[in-house]
Amino acid sequence: MPNKEYQQTLAKKISHTGIGLHSGKDVLMTLCPAEVNTGIVFVRTDLPERPEIPALPENVTSTLRATTLSANGSEVFTVEHLMAALSMMHIDNCRIEMSSPEPPVTDGSAAVFCDLILQAGRVTQEAERKVYAIPKSFAVYEDDKYITVQPYDGYRISFISINPHPKLGTQYFDVELTEESFMKEIARARTVGFMHEIKQLQAMGLGLGGSIKNVVIFDEDKVLSEMRFDDELIRHKILDVIGDLYLLGPIKGHVIAVKSGHAFNSKLAKQIKAYQLKEEAK
Numbered sequence: 001m002p003n004k005e006y007q008q009t010l011a012k013k014i015s016h017t018g019i020g021l022h023s024g025k026d027v028l029m030t031l032c033p034a035e036v037n038t039g040i041v042f043v044r045t046d047l048p049e050r051p052e053i054p055a056l057p058e059n060v061t062s063t064l065r066a067t068t069l070s071a072n073g074s075e076v077f078t079v080e081h082l083m084a085a086l087s088m089m090h091i092d093n094c095r096i097e098m099s100s101p102e103p104p105v106t107d108g109s110a111a112v113f114c115d116l117i118l119q120a121g122r123v124t125q126e127a128e129r130k131v132y133a134i135p136k137s138f139a140v141y142e143d144d145k146y147i148t149v150q151p152y153d154g155y156r157i158s159f160i161s162i163n164p165h166p167k168l169g170t171q172y173f174d175v176e177l178t179e180e181s182f183m184k185e186i187a188r189a190r191t192v193g194f195m196h197e198i199k200q201l202q203a204m205g206l207g208l209g210g211s212i213k214n215v216v217i218f219d220e221d222k223v224l225s226e227m228r229f230d231d232e233l234i235r236h237k238i239l240d241v242i243g244d245l246y247l248l249g250p251i252k253g254h255v256i257a258v259k260s261g262h263a264f265n266s267k268l269a270k271q272i273k274a275y276q277l278k279e280e281a282k
Contacts, residue, residue: 005129007092009033011121016112018104021078021191021210022066027100031116034093036127039249040086042069042076043097055083057247057269063262067244078102080243080262081191085113087246088182091122092129108190108214110239114183132276134253140267145259147241147268152254157241160258161234165194167223171234177242186242188228189235195219241265248272 015030034041040055051072053059062068066078082103086094088110096103106112139148155177162170175185193215216232217224229235241255244265251272257264 005131007036007125007127007129008090008122009035009038009093009125010091010117011123014116014120016104016106016116018106020100020102021105021108021214023077023100023102025100025102027098027102027104029099029103030097031120032095032097033123034095036093036125038093038095040083040091040093040246041095042079043095044074044076044101045097046099047074055079055247057266057273060247060266060270063266065262067262067266074101076101076103078105080240081106081108081110082113082243083246084182084239084243085110085117085187087242087250088177088179088187089114089117089122090129090179090250091117092249093125105210105214108210108216109236110187110243111183114187129250131250131252132248132272134251134272138268138271138275140260140264140271142264145264147255147257147260147264149245149251149253149255149268149272152252154254155252157238157255157257159234159238159241159256161237162259163233165218166221167218168233171231173231173234173238175238182242186235186239189232189239190214190216190225190228191236192216192218192233195224237261245269 010031010033013030013032017028019026042053044051051074053069053071053076059069059071060067061070067080068075068077069079134149134151137150158174160172175181193210212225247269
Protein backbone atom coordinates (compact mmCIF):
# COMPACT_ATOMS: atom_id res chain seq x y z
CA MET A 1 0.00 0.00 0.00
CA PRO A 2 1.43 3.43 -0.94
CA ASN A 3 1.78 5.95 1.86
CA LYS A 4 -1.15 8.33 2.11
CA GLU A 5 -0.48 11.91 1.08
CA TYR A 6 -2.11 14.72 3.01
CA GLN A 7 -3.18 18.17 1.88
CA GLN A 8 -0.95 21.15 2.56
CA THR A 9 -1.41 24.88 2.96
CA LEU A 10 0.83 27.76 3.95
CA ALA A 11 1.93 28.20 7.57
CA LYS A 12 1.28 31.96 7.42
CA LYS A 13 0.36 34.79 5.06
CA ILE A 14 3.04 36.24 2.82
CA SER A 15 2.84 39.25 0.48
CA HIS A 16 4.67 40.43 -2.61
CA THR A 17 4.30 43.59 -4.69
CA GLY A 18 5.14 44.24 -8.32
CA ILE A 19 3.57 44.87 -11.70
CA GLY A 20 1.62 42.56 -13.99
CA LEU A 21 3.38 41.18 -17.09
CA HIS A 22 0.60 42.13 -19.51
CA SER A 23 -1.35 44.87 -17.72
CA GLY A 24 1.69 46.70 -16.31
CA LYS A 25 -0.52 47.50 -13.29
CA ASP A 26 0.80 47.67 -9.73
CA VAL A 27 -0.39 44.78 -7.60
CA LEU A 28 -0.18 43.68 -3.99
CA MET A 29 -0.52 39.90 -3.82
CA THR A 30 -0.95 38.04 -0.54
CA LEU A 31 -0.82 34.25 -0.38
CA CYS A 32 -3.01 33.12 2.54
CA PRO A 33 -3.49 29.77 4.31
CA ALA A 34 -6.82 28.07 3.56
CA GLU A 35 -8.97 25.29 5.04
CA VAL A 36 -8.90 21.72 3.73
CA ASN A 37 -10.63 21.16 0.37
CA THR A 38 -10.60 24.90 -0.43
CA GLY A 39 -8.37 24.41 -3.45
CA ILE A 40 -6.73 27.46 -5.01
CA VAL A 41 -8.96 30.55 -4.95
CA PHE A 42 -8.12 34.04 -6.21
CA VAL A 43 -9.71 37.00 -4.40
CA ARG A 44 -9.95 40.44 -6.04
CA THR A 45 -9.46 42.76 -3.05
CA ASP A 46 -9.72 45.85 -5.28
CA LEU A 47 -13.36 45.19 -6.22
CA PRO A 48 -16.54 45.65 -4.21
CA GLU A 49 -17.49 42.55 -2.21
CA ARG A 50 -14.04 40.99 -2.95
CA PRO A 51 -15.23 38.47 -5.59
CA GLU A 52 -13.65 35.01 -5.52
CA ILE A 53 -12.38 33.16 -8.59
CA PRO A 54 -11.73 29.44 -8.03
CA ALA A 55 -8.83 28.05 -10.08
CA LEU A 56 -10.79 25.44 -12.05
CA PRO A 57 -10.67 24.35 -15.72
CA GLU A 58 -14.26 25.48 -16.30
CA ASN A 59 -13.34 29.04 -15.27
CA VAL A 60 -10.81 29.53 -18.09
CA THR A 61 -12.22 32.18 -20.41
CA SER A 62 -9.17 33.18 -22.48
CA THR A 63 -5.81 31.68 -23.43
CA LEU A 64 -4.47 34.62 -25.44
CA ARG A 65 -0.79 34.88 -24.39
CA ALA A 66 -1.74 33.78 -20.86
CA THR A 67 -4.44 31.94 -18.94
CA THR A 68 -7.44 34.01 -17.79
CA LEU A 69 -9.88 32.79 -15.13
CA SER A 70 -13.32 34.38 -14.69
CA ALA A 71 -16.03 33.92 -12.06
CA ASN A 72 -18.48 36.03 -10.08
CA GLY A 73 -18.23 38.93 -12.52
CA SER A 74 -14.46 39.35 -12.25
CA GLU A 75 -11.27 37.91 -13.69
CA VAL A 76 -7.60 37.24 -13.06
CA PHE A 77 -5.03 36.52 -15.75
CA THR A 78 -1.46 35.31 -16.26
CA VAL A 79 -1.95 32.94 -13.32
CA GLU A 80 0.05 30.03 -14.80
CA HIS A 81 3.49 30.79 -13.27
CA LEU A 82 2.04 31.08 -9.78
CA MET A 83 -0.11 27.97 -10.34
CA ALA A 84 2.98 26.01 -11.42
CA ALA A 85 4.76 26.97 -8.19
CA LEU A 86 1.72 25.97 -6.08
CA SER A 87 1.53 22.68 -7.97
CA MET A 88 5.13 21.59 -7.55
CA MET A 89 5.47 22.93 -3.98
CA HIS A 90 2.40 20.79 -3.13
CA ILE A 91 0.14 23.60 -1.93
CA ASP A 92 -3.40 22.25 -2.19
CA ASN A 93 -5.27 25.02 -0.39
CA CYS A 94 -4.50 28.71 -0.76
CA ARG A 95 -6.41 31.96 -1.02
CA ILE A 96 -4.59 34.47 -3.21
CA GLU A 97 -5.62 38.05 -2.50
CA MET A 98 -4.78 40.48 -5.31
CA SER A 99 -5.32 44.24 -5.59
CA SER A 100 -5.28 44.02 -9.40
CA PRO A 101 -6.29 41.39 -11.99
CA GLU A 102 -2.76 40.05 -12.56
CA PRO A 103 -0.13 38.60 -10.19
CA PRO A 104 3.30 40.26 -10.09
CA VAL A 105 5.47 39.21 -13.04
CA THR A 106 8.49 38.99 -10.66
CA ASP A 107 11.38 37.81 -12.87
CA GLY A 108 9.10 36.17 -15.46
CA SER A 109 9.46 32.69 -13.97
CA ALA A 110 8.03 30.72 -11.04
CA ALA A 111 11.14 30.96 -8.85
CA VAL A 112 10.04 33.94 -6.73
CA PHE A 113 6.68 32.29 -6.03
CA CYS A 114 8.49 29.12 -4.88
CA ASP A 115 10.68 31.24 -2.59
CA LEU A 116 7.60 32.95 -1.12
CA ILE A 117 6.04 29.56 -0.34
CA LEU A 118 9.26 28.41 1.34
CA GLN A 119 9.45 31.64 3.36
CA ALA A 120 5.84 31.27 4.52
CA GLY A 121 6.36 27.60 5.37
CA ARG A 122 4.06 24.67 4.70
CA VAL A 123 1.79 22.80 7.06
CA THR A 124 0.23 19.38 6.62
CA GLN A 125 -3.54 19.27 7.01
CA GLU A 126 -5.81 16.50 8.25
CA ALA A 127 -7.50 15.66 4.94
CA GLU A 128 -6.06 13.24 2.42
CA ARG A 129 -4.64 14.69 -0.78
CA LYS A 130 -6.72 13.89 -3.86
CA VAL A 131 -4.22 12.98 -6.58
CA TYR A 132 -5.99 12.11 -9.84
CA ALA A 133 -4.28 9.20 -11.58
CA ILE A 134 -4.99 9.63 -15.30
CA PRO A 135 -6.95 6.47 -16.17
CA LYS A 136 -6.76 6.58 -19.97
CA SER A 137 -5.37 8.62 -22.84
CA PHE A 138 -6.67 12.17 -23.35
CA ALA A 139 -5.55 14.29 -26.30
CA VAL A 140 -6.05 17.57 -28.16
CA TYR A 141 -4.89 17.75 -31.79
CA GLU A 142 -4.78 20.62 -34.28
CA ASP A 143 -2.78 20.41 -37.53
CA ASP A 144 0.80 19.51 -36.53
CA LYS A 145 0.34 20.49 -32.88
CA TYR A 146 -0.93 18.34 -30.08
CA ILE A 147 -0.91 17.59 -26.37
CA THR A 148 -1.78 14.26 -24.81
CA VAL A 149 -1.61 12.72 -21.36
CA GLN A 150 -1.23 9.01 -20.70
CA PRO A 151 -1.52 6.91 -17.54
CA TYR A 152 1.79 6.93 -15.67
CA ASP A 153 2.98 6.21 -12.13
CA GLY A 154 4.41 9.67 -11.44
CA TYR A 155 4.30 13.05 -13.16
CA ARG A 156 6.32 13.48 -16.33
CA ILE A 157 6.29 15.97 -19.19
CA SER A 158 7.95 15.50 -22.60
CA PHE A 159 7.82 18.55 -24.90
CA ILE A 160 8.94 19.28 -28.46
CA SER A 161 9.07 22.92 -29.58
CA ILE A 162 9.77 23.96 -33.17
CA ASN A 163 10.49 27.64 -33.83
CA PRO A 164 11.92 29.19 -37.02
CA HIS A 165 14.17 31.60 -35.09
CA PRO A 166 17.85 30.74 -35.76
CA LYS A 167 18.62 30.69 -32.03
CA LEU A 168 15.71 28.36 -31.23
CA GLY A 169 14.94 25.75 -33.89
CA THR A 170 13.79 22.35 -32.63
CA GLN A 171 14.05 21.78 -28.88
CA TYR A 172 13.15 18.71 -26.84
CA PHE A 173 12.95 18.39 -23.07
CA ASP A 174 11.79 15.52 -20.89
CA VAL A 175 11.45 15.79 -17.12
CA GLU A 176 10.27 13.50 -14.35
CA LEU A 177 8.65 16.07 -12.08
CA THR A 178 9.37 16.29 -8.39
CA GLU A 179 9.75 19.37 -6.22
CA GLU A 180 13.52 19.02 -6.58
CA SER A 181 13.60 18.58 -10.36
CA PHE A 182 11.15 21.46 -10.80
CA MET A 183 13.27 23.83 -8.71
CA LYS A 184 16.45 22.83 -10.55
CA GLU A 185 15.26 22.46 -14.15
CA ILE A 186 12.02 24.40 -14.67
CA ALA A 187 11.13 27.01 -12.03
CA ARG A 188 13.70 29.63 -13.13
CA ALA A 189 12.80 29.51 -16.85
CA ARG A 190 11.26 32.81 -18.00
CA THR A 191 8.68 33.61 -20.62
CA VAL A 192 9.91 34.37 -24.15
CA GLY A 193 9.08 37.31 -26.44
CA PHE A 194 10.06 38.54 -29.90
CA MET A 195 10.87 42.13 -30.83
CA HIS A 196 8.66 41.98 -33.95
CA GLU A 197 5.64 41.14 -31.74
CA ILE A 198 6.13 43.71 -29.00
CA LYS A 199 4.48 46.74 -30.65
CA GLN A 200 1.55 44.61 -31.79
CA LEU A 201 1.12 43.16 -28.27
CA GLN A 202 1.29 46.58 -26.64
CA ALA A 203 -1.31 47.90 -29.07
CA MET A 204 -3.55 45.08 -27.78
CA GLY A 205 -2.84 46.13 -24.19
CA LEU A 206 -0.52 43.16 -23.59
CA GLY A 207 3.11 42.90 -22.50
CA LEU A 208 3.02 46.33 -20.81
CA GLY A 209 4.96 45.06 -17.80
CA GLY A 210 7.52 43.11 -19.82
CA SER A 211 11.21 44.03 -19.91
CA ILE A 212 14.56 42.53 -20.82
CA LYS A 213 14.82 41.42 -17.17
CA ASN A 214 11.61 39.41 -16.93
CA VAL A 215 11.22 38.22 -20.54
CA VAL A 216 13.78 36.44 -22.72
CA ILE A 217 13.63 38.75 -25.75
CA PHE A 218 14.77 37.76 -29.23
CA ASP A 219 15.25 40.08 -32.20
CA GLU A 220 15.56 38.79 -35.78
CA ASP A 221 18.78 36.82 -35.29
CA LYS A 222 19.93 36.97 -31.67
CA VAL A 223 18.84 36.97 -28.04
CA LEU A 224 18.89 40.31 -26.22
CA SER A 225 18.46 38.97 -22.68
CA GLU A 226 20.96 37.06 -20.59
CA MET A 227 19.69 33.48 -20.71
CA ARG A 228 19.47 31.19 -17.70
CA PHE A 229 19.38 28.03 -19.84
CA ASP A 230 20.29 27.49 -23.50
CA ASP A 231 16.83 25.96 -23.93
CA GLU A 232 14.94 28.37 -21.64
CA LEU A 233 12.00 28.54 -24.07
CA ILE A 234 11.05 24.87 -23.83
CA ARG A 235 11.60 24.75 -20.08
CA HIS A 236 9.18 27.66 -19.74
CA LYS A 237 6.69 25.89 -22.01
CA ILE A 238 6.76 22.99 -19.53
CA LEU A 239 6.27 25.44 -16.66
CA ASP A 240 3.14 26.73 -18.41
CA VAL A 241 1.81 23.17 -18.84
CA ILE A 242 2.29 22.47 -15.13
CA GLY A 243 0.48 25.67 -14.16
CA ASP A 244 -2.40 25.20 -16.58
CA LEU A 245 -2.97 21.56 -15.62
CA TYR A 246 -2.95 22.37 -11.88
CA LEU A 247 -6.47 23.71 -12.45
CA LEU A 248 -7.32 20.00 -12.14
CA GLY A 249 -5.47 19.70 -8.83
CA PRO A 250 -2.58 17.23 -8.48
CA ILE A 251 -2.38 14.54 -11.16
CA LYS A 252 -0.34 11.49 -12.04
CA GLY A 253 0.33 11.10 -15.76
CA HIS A 254 2.77 11.48 -18.62
CA VAL A 255 2.11 14.61 -20.69
CA ILE A 256 3.50 14.62 -24.24
CA ALA A 257 3.26 17.91 -26.12
CA VAL A 258 4.34 19.08 -29.57
CA LYS A 259 4.22 22.82 -30.41
CA SER A 260 1.30 23.37 -28.03
CA GLY A 261 0.42 26.31 -25.79
CA HIS A 262 -2.14 27.65 -23.33
CA ALA A 263 -5.17 26.90 -25.54
CA PHE A 264 -4.16 23.23 -25.83
CA ASN A 265 -3.42 22.97 -22.11
CA SER A 266 -6.83 24.41 -21.26
CA LYS A 267 -8.70 22.16 -23.69
CA LEU A 268 -6.93 19.13 -22.25
CA ALA A 269 -7.78 20.15 -18.67
CA LYS A 270 -11.43 20.72 -19.61
CA GLN A 271 -11.57 17.34 -21.39
CA ILE A 272 -10.23 15.56 -18.29
CA LYS A 273 -12.58 17.48 -15.98
CA ALA A 274 -15.59 16.54 -18.14
CA TYR A 275 -14.56 12.87 -17.95
CA GLN A 276 -14.15 13.10 -14.16
CA LEU A 277 -17.64 14.56 -13.76
CA LYS A 278 -19.13 11.90 -16.05
CA GLU A 279 -17.48 9.11 -14.05
CA GLU A 280 -18.56 10.61 -10.73
CA ALA A 281 -22.16 10.77 -11.96
CA LYS A 282 -22.30 7.04 -12.71
